[in-house]
Amino acid sequence: MNNLTHVLEAISHPSRRAILDRLSKGPARVTEIAEPFDMSLNAVSKHLKVLEGAGLIHREKIGREHFIEFTGEPLRLVSGWVHHYEQFWNKKLDRLEAHFKEKGRKKP
Amino acid sequence: MNNLTHVLEAISHPSRRAILDRLSKGPARVTEIAEPFDMSLNAVSKHLKVLEGAGLIHREKIGREHFIEFTGEPLRLVSGWVHHYEQFWNKKLDRLEAHFKEKGRKKP
DNA sequence: ATTTTATTCAACCGCCTGGTTGAATATACG
DNA sequence: CGTATATTCAACCAGGCGGTTGAATAAAAT
Numbered sequence: 335m336n337n338l339t340h341v342l343e344a345i346s347h348p349s350r351r352a353i354l355d356r357l358s359k360g361p362a363r364v365t366e367i368a369e370p371f372d373m374s375l376n377a378v379s380k381h382l383k384v385l386e387g388a389g390l391i392h393r394e395k396i397g398r399e400h401f402i403e404f405t406g407e408p409l410r411l412v413s414g415w416v417h418h419y420e421q422f423w424n425k426k427l428d429r430l431e432a433h434f435k436e437k438g439r440k441k442p
Numbered sequence: 443m444n445n446l447t448h449v450l451e452a453i454s455h456p457s458r459r460a461i462l463d464r465l466s467k468g469p470a471r472v473t474e475i476a477e478p479f480d481m482s483l484n485a486v487s488k489h490l491k492v493l494e495g496a497g498l499i500h501r502e503k504i505g506r507e508h509f510i511e512f513t514g515e516p517l518r519l520v521s522g523w524v525h526h527y528e529q530f531w532n533k534k535l536d537r538l539e540a541h542f543k544e545k546g547r548k549k550p
Numbered sequence: 551a552t553t554t555t556a557t558t559c560a561a562c563c564g565c566c567t568g569g570t571t572g573a574a575t576a577t578a579c580g
Numbered sequence: 581c582g583t584a585t586a587t588t589c590a591a592c593c594a595g596g597c598g599g600t601t602g603a604a605t606a607a608a609a610t
Contacts (some may be wrong), residue, residue, distance in 0.1 A: 335456075339454060342450060342453060342454035343454045343524075346450035346451045346452060346454045347447075347567095347568085348443075348447055349568090350499055351523075354527075355605095358526075358527065358530065362579075363586080364586070365585090366585060367537060370531065370593065373568090373569070373570090373574065374569075374571085375587080375590080376569085376571085376587090376589095377568070377569055378568080378602095379465070379587070379589095380567090380568070380569085380589065380591090381568085382446070383588095386561090386602090388528070393608095395578090395587095397577055398575095398576060398577040398585070398586045398587065399585095399586060399587085400586080400587065400588095404530065404560095405530075406527045406528075406529075406530025406531045407531045408530075409524050409527050409530070409531065409555070410531050412520065412524050413525075413528065414523075414591085415453075415525050416520050416521050416524065417461075417521075418466075418519065419462075419514045419517050420468065420514075420517075421514075422512065422513075422514025422515070422517070423514045423515045423517065423518050429533050442527075442575075455597095455598085457598090471556080471557095472556070472558095473555090473557085481598090481599070481600090482599075482600065482601085483557080483558095483596070484557090484558080484559095484599085484600075484601085485599055485600080486601085487557070487558065487559095488598075489598090491558095491608090500565090503557095505556090505606085505607055505608075506555070506556045506557065506558065506574065506605095506606055506607040506608070507555095507556060507557085507607090508556080508557070508558095532596095
């Protein structure tokens with residue numbers, strides 16, 4: 335499974351997006367991250383593992399505490415993928431026009 | 443479940459992204475879409491239903507044939523979501539700087 | 551009218567996911 | 581030392597996902 339798939343699967347879960355949102359405001363320990371959620375610490379720990387697997391967070395262990403830091407770079411993949419389709423909603427282009435624009439041809 | 447979640451789940455599967463890629467080049471019937479894939483027609487039909495549920499395709503039934511057309515607009519949601527995080531990989535900003543930029547404060 | 555074609559529906563299956571609880575591990579604190 | 585804290589590991593479970601096959605439906609073709 336490629337990296338884009340990993341990243342998309344990771345961010346497709348609302349709780350994981352919420353975790354990323356939290357982390358985008360600064361690093362935090364696992365317990366801190368889990369605190370506002372209505373689920374067990376273990377569940378959050380699992381979500382963090384998924385995010386880590388997608389490269390969206392980085393973990394620094396200091397003593398018994400794990401400091402989790404957001405790593406936005408993999409989202410570049412998502413941005414790149416979706417960018418290909420921007421022509422389909424920008425400028426009210428219809429599908430066919432977008433197609434020809436894509437191919438670099440003149441409009442029919 | 444909100445719409446962004448629907449869209450992200452839909453595009454997180456490689457086969458569905460491949461289907462979207464195909465459809466971005468022009469509409470097609472279900473059988474045509476399924477042809478290049480190494481899976482049953484039924485499986486493709488299910489994938490199309492997921493994409494339809496996310497609003498990423500539109501279906502026009504003409505006789506017994508279903509013409510499937512790509513609808514890029516829901517990808518706007520993805521673009522918008524990921525846009526929030528662009529600062530984390532653009533301009534080599536580190537996390538903290540990005541944080542302060544986000545808040546509109548001066549750098550420390 | 552019969553047959554072929556396009557598509558979905560329904561049931562089934564194996565596997566993964568997202569959650570739980572309880573134990574294990576490792577570090578910090580008294 | 582013994583105990584409390586931070587985190588993960590392991591086992592379990594319900595439910596959904598992605599796939600299959602076979603039947604149903606509807607339209608076209610002969």
